[in-house]
Amino acid sequence: MERFIQQLLLIFPLLLLSACNAPARYILVSEGSAESYRTYRENADQRFVCLAQADARNNSGLLALRKQSDIEEYERTRTDRHDPVERILFHLIRKDYSKARDVLQQHDAIVPQYLRTLLHADLAYEADARNPAKAAQLIKQYQDAFDIQPCAISREIINLRIRQVRYLR
């Protein structure tokens, strides 16, 4: 029995560590990236945002954030806290949707249109997805975002979003 408890005590921190280091909900991928977003997909709740090459270059640090530990590490070493696009995306990755919404509203004109429409749709999803009455409106918002996305994989990514709108309970 004692041996069992000892083993349990050894395993417990590992379990705790793996639970703390959960995969990020929002993952940024880059246009033309050799790897598909599927490479990073760990569960059905994950959502991907594909950045145009110029935005990906400006926010290369954000592209590498896959796990909770990556996000914490990035926050420690974060240098440019004034770029609104970086701030919005970082709040999104940290699941701080209200802050992301605030910064987006303040700097709406600076954010590239393809990203702005997608972020508006995603933030609306985070606020209203559990309300079935909003489903048609959310699908429309994703439709508006779809046609101006720079990435070829946006077709799959936005189709996935629409499925998430449908099946969320």
Next chain:
Amino acid sequence: MKPIWFVALGVMLCAGCGGAPALENLLQTKNGPLGYLYDSEKVSEKQTGTVRIGSVIVEDVLPQTTSVTEQSGFMLPLLVVNVWKYDYHSQLGHSQLTNDYKTFIKDSFVEELKRSGKFSYVDDQSAMEIDLKIKTISMTAPIRKTGNVIFLLYAVSFSQSYYAGPAEALITADAVLKKDGTEVFTQQFTGVGKTGVLQGRNLDIADFTTAMIEALSLSVKNLHENIVREINKI
């Protein structure tokens, strides 16, 4: 008689029960809108000529309520091991749709014509006119329920699983295209939409309603894309 035998007898009697009417009630708890992503290639530079919609007739092709009918099934009450398997067929009713399917079919057809049609879409006077009549919507939406109860002397094991899907919708329509009053084509078109299988012990069977709505949405999309592709061949 020991209480365990009362429990065992109760479980045995109830095992495999809650068939079609119970499933029907579960499916009716969920609803959602018809809708899909317009992802066909956009034609931004339209050719000379315009097209308009003459009429879109959608007959009452969907029943009012969602229904489930038992197709086949058996239960083997072998006292110690009891096994059952039932197959059902479900049909989506329009009361599960939060938007009007007739309006949706018409509006989405207009949207698809505007998006991927090579001719400009206009509301009024036009050289080309298309009449659309939706004739049938058929749905293959199977649900299978399997389970077993095993009685031991002081223990009872119960297991039940559902497999639902794939939900497949087939929509059939007649389209007549006229140019300056002359018939260009009269053709029957079909649209197919299919979704994946839902399965597992933790499956919320009400999600199958969502799957049927998704399949129907995709079949409407497929139908419209097929018709517009044919118009673009002119």
